[in-house]
Amino acid sequence: MNTLSFDSKRCERIRQHLDSYLSNELLVETASEVVRHLETCDACSRDLESRMRVREALQRAVANRSVPDSVRARVVRTLRDSQPRSFFRASAARWALGLAGIALILLSLFAAQWLSLRRGEQLVASILKLGVSDHVICAIKDHNYPEVANPPDQIRQKLGVQHAALLQVVQDRLPGFEVLEGHICTIPGSNRKYVHFITRGQGTILSVILTERDGVNLPRGKLLTSTGSTGIGLYQGHLSGMEIAGFESTQYFVFVVSDLSQNQVLQLAAGLAPALNDALRTTTHSKRSSLSESSSAAITNHGASVHLTSTSSIATRSGPSIMAARMFPHG
Amino acid sequence: MFFRPKVQLESFEQAAVPHLGDLYRMASLLLQDRHEAEDLIQDTYLEAWKSFHRFELGTNCRAWLFKIMFHRLHHFRRRIVKTSRLITIDGPEGQAEIAAEPLVLQHISDESILNALEKVAVDFREIVLLADVEEFSYKEIAEMLKIPLGTVMSRLSRGRKLLRQELAEVARSYGIDPRGKQAGAAETA
Numbered sequence: 001m002n003t004l005s006f007d008s009k010r011c012e013r014i015r016q017h018l019d020s021y022l023s024n025e026l027l028v029e030t031a032s033e034v035v036r037h038l039e040t041c042d043a044c045s046r047d048l049e050s051r052m053r054v055r056e057a058l059q060r061a062v063a064n065r066s067v068p069d070s071v072r073a074r075v076v077r078t079l080r081d082s083q084p085r086s087f088f089r090a091s092a093a094r095w096a097l098g099l100a101g102i103a104l105i106l107l108s109l110f111a112a113q114w115l116s117l118r119r120g121e122q123l124v125a126s127i128l129k130l131g132v133s134d135h136v137i138c139a140i141k142d143h144n145y146p147e148v149a150n151p152p153d154q155i156r157q158k159l160g161v162q163h164a165a166l167l168q169v170v171q172d173r174l175p176g177f178e179v180l181e182g183h184i185c186t187i188p189g190s191n192r193k194y195v196h197f198i199t200r201g202q203g204t205i206l207s208v209i210l211t212e213r214d215g216v217n218l219p220r221g222k223l224l225t226s227t228g229s230t231g232i233g234l235y236q237g238h239l240s241g242m243e244i245a246g247f248e249s250t251q252y253f254v255f256v257v258s259d260l261s262q263n264q265v266l267q268l269a270a271g272l273a274p275a276l277n278d279a280l281r282t283t284t285h286s287k288r289s290s291l292s293e294s295s296s297a298a299i300t301n302h303g304a305s306v307h308l309t310s311t312s313s314i315a316t317r318s319g320p321s322i323m324a325a326r327m328f329p330h331g
Numbered sequence: 332m333f334f335r336p337k338v339q340l341e342s343f344e345q346a347a348v349p350h351l352g353d354l355y356r357m358a359s360l361l362l363q364d365r366h367e368a369e370d371l372i373q374d375t376y377l378e379a380w381k382s383f384h385r386f387e388l389g390t391n392c393r394a395w396l397f398k399i400m401f402h403r404l405h406h407f408r409r410r411i412v413k414t415s416r417l418i419t420i421d422g423p424e425g426q427a428e429i430a431a432e433p434l435v436l437q438h439i440s441d442e443s444i445l446n447a448l449e450k451v452a453v454d455f456r457e458i459v460l461l462a463d464v465e466e467f468s469y470k471e472i473a474e475m476l477k478i479p480l481g482t483v484m485s486r487l488s489r490g491r492k493l494l495r496q497e498l499a500e501v502a503r504s505y506g507i508d509p510r511g512k513q514a515g516a517a518e519t520a
Contacts, residue, residue, distance in 0.1 A: 019488045023462055025469050053436055054495055055463045058448065061441035062360070062464045067352040071369050075351060075376045076344065082377065083340055 010037065011044050018048055022055065127216070128237040128244050131255025134194055135207035136240065138185050145181035145198040145205070155182035162283055163195050163210075169279045170197045170208050173272040177201030195252075206258035206265075208272065210280070213253055232273045236266055245269035249280040343383045346392045347376065353393065353465060354400055361404065361457055363449060375400040394467060398475045401457075439501055447497035455490030462487050 014037045020026045021034045038045050138144050152171075156164035159182050171179050177199040185196050194211035236245045243265040246255040254276060256269040354375060358368035379386075379399050386395055436444070448456060461472045462483075469487075473480045 019491060020469075020484065023469065023487070025484075050495070051491060054491070054498060057436040057439070057444050057498075058459070058494070059464050061444040061448075062356050062460070064441045065356050065359070065445065067355045068365075068369075071355050071372055072348065072351055074369065075373055076348065078373055079340060079344065079376060079380055082380065 011041060014038075014041070014044050015047060018044070018051060022048070022051055123216075124235050125237060125239070127253055128235060128246055128255065129239055130192075130194075130211055130253070131207075131209045131244050131246055131257050132237075132239040132242045134185065134196060134209045134211070135242065135244075135255070135257035138196055139198045139205055139207050144183070144196075145200075147180075149178050149180045149200075150182075152179075155179065158183040159195065160184065165283050166195065166210075166276065166279055167197070169275050170199070170272065173275050174199055174201065174206070174208070174268060175271075177206055177268075202260060202264070204259055206256065206260065206268070208276075209255040209257065210252040211255075213248060213251060216253075217248070232277055234266065234269055234273065236262065238262065247273045247277070249277045252280060254280075339383070340380070343380055346386075347379055347383075347396055350393045350396050351376070354396055357397070357457075357460055357465070358400065358404070360445065360448065360460060361453055371400065371403055374403050378403060391471075393465075394471050394475070397461070397465070397467070401475045436498065436502070438507060439498070439505055443501050443505075444498065447501050448494060450497050451490060451493045455486050455493055458483060458486045459490040459494060463491070 014034055017026060017030060017034050021031060026034065038048060152167060155167055159167060163184070167179060167182055170182075178201060179197055179199050181196075181198040183196055184193055186193050192211060194209050197208040199206045199208065232247050234245055234247050236243075238244075242257055242259055243262045244255055244257045245266045245268070246253055247269065248254070254273070256265055256272060258265055258268075260268075351372065355368060355372050358371045359365060362368050362371065375396065379396055382399075386392065448459070451459065457476070458472060461467045461475065462469070467475070469480055469483045472483045476483070478486075
């Protein structure tokens with residue numbers, strides 16, 4: 001009994017180590033003691049065997065548990081997606097920064113372009129306004145033309161030697177229009193003078209006006225309405241109920257103004273521009289032939305007073321608002 | 332994580348992906364939900380990839396991954412405890428009776444064995460799996476679960492006993508005498 005009690009206690013102590021023995025966690029001395037006991041104790045050997053079978057069965061059951069292919073695929077896909085996504089996010093920041101810079105540059109360029117365009121538009125409008133003003137005041141309001149066309153010689157005399165030749169050009173290049181009058185207009189308080197042809201055709205009055213540029217250049221590019229086959233740039237505007245189309249020659253701004261339609265005025269200007277430009281080139285190639293020296297028969301225009309400076313800025317000093325044109329009957 | 336070279340991801344995949352099956356089996360046996368297990372595995376691998384720069388190649392990648400997984404699993408712990416069946420451990424006499432004889436398990440299906448395992452409370456189940464299936468050392472298990480070494484030993488001992496109890500029940504349901512004889516055979520003998 002004492003022996004049994006001794007063995008039972010020993011078995012109990014050994015079995016306390018069986019878990020660690022099974023896990024190979026015992027110190028060498030303790031493991032040796034367990035082995036020696038198991039060699040002589042069937043009960044403890046069966047206990048260990050039972051534990052080992054459970055463990056083996058568990059290992060087998062778990063190992064046979066299937067792993068869906070989707071799990072591995074999902075993990076690998078997620079890992080690989082995380083790379084380009086991270087790169088993209090970082091790149092997106094750089095792209096955004098770059099694009100912001102480009103946008104800023106483009107905005108600056110656009111703003112400069114826009115301001116330039118606006119300045120150009122204002123300049124063109126100011127210059128075209130001269131032509132409209134001259135037409136409305138001299139031809140429409142002051143009615144400085146006869147009902148029956150003045151004789152060509154009289155007109156040439158009024159125009160002076162330097163501009164007399166232009167009469168024929170205007171007459172020839174404005175089909176359907178009769179030149180009623182030609183003269184040089186002066187503006188009180190201003191040095192500006194202009195050559196004015198008043199014509200009649202298509203049931204209305206149409207003016208051809210030449211005013212000195214005084215070094216002012218019209219902006220080109222988008223503001224040009226048409227360049228035509230001759231390469232002469234045409235500017236077009238609608239001011240105070242009048243349609244105006246103009247171009248610049250070496251020394252003059254030339255305007256065609258009427259209350260005809262935009263296309264009609266533009267076509268008339270396009271037809272007139274090449275020949276008139278050539279004529280101006282030959283007749284006004286020197287400063288001597290400028291309007292300031294050919295005002296022998298000038299008509300005073302008491303209307304608009306516009307000063308052209310040598311720079312691109314133009315300032316309207318004073319003058320009444322431009323009146324709307326009226327249809328004039330043939331007479 | 333940004334701009335890490337592709338070769339590093341390949342190294343990570345080579346080191347970590349081969350252990351995915353072991354991790355998934357463990358996760359599914361602890362969570363008992365396939366979708367949650369998949370989510371846990373994905374979180375584990377993304378977390379591991381983020382901290383891969385701290386992993387020293389050549390060391391135990393498998394243990395490192397399990398440690399990360401159990402860290403992530405900690406967030407599921409409360410839910411697991413709630414859904415797990417709480418099992419009280421029988422007295423030492425009952426345990427000794429069952430444990431004294433070798434269980435006959437060759438006729439029991441894998442599914443029945445895993446069903447028996449699922450009935451063991453998760454605190455014990457996870458240590459049984461880590462020690463007996465994954466064969467991690469006590470020290471590694473203690474580090475993974477952040478519990479003392481003595482707790483690992485006691486939980487493992489209790490977990491094994493609980494599993495043997497459950498398997499004895501399964502054996503009886505199969506008509507097998509846990510002492511090693513089939514019931515029918517014992518009667519005819």
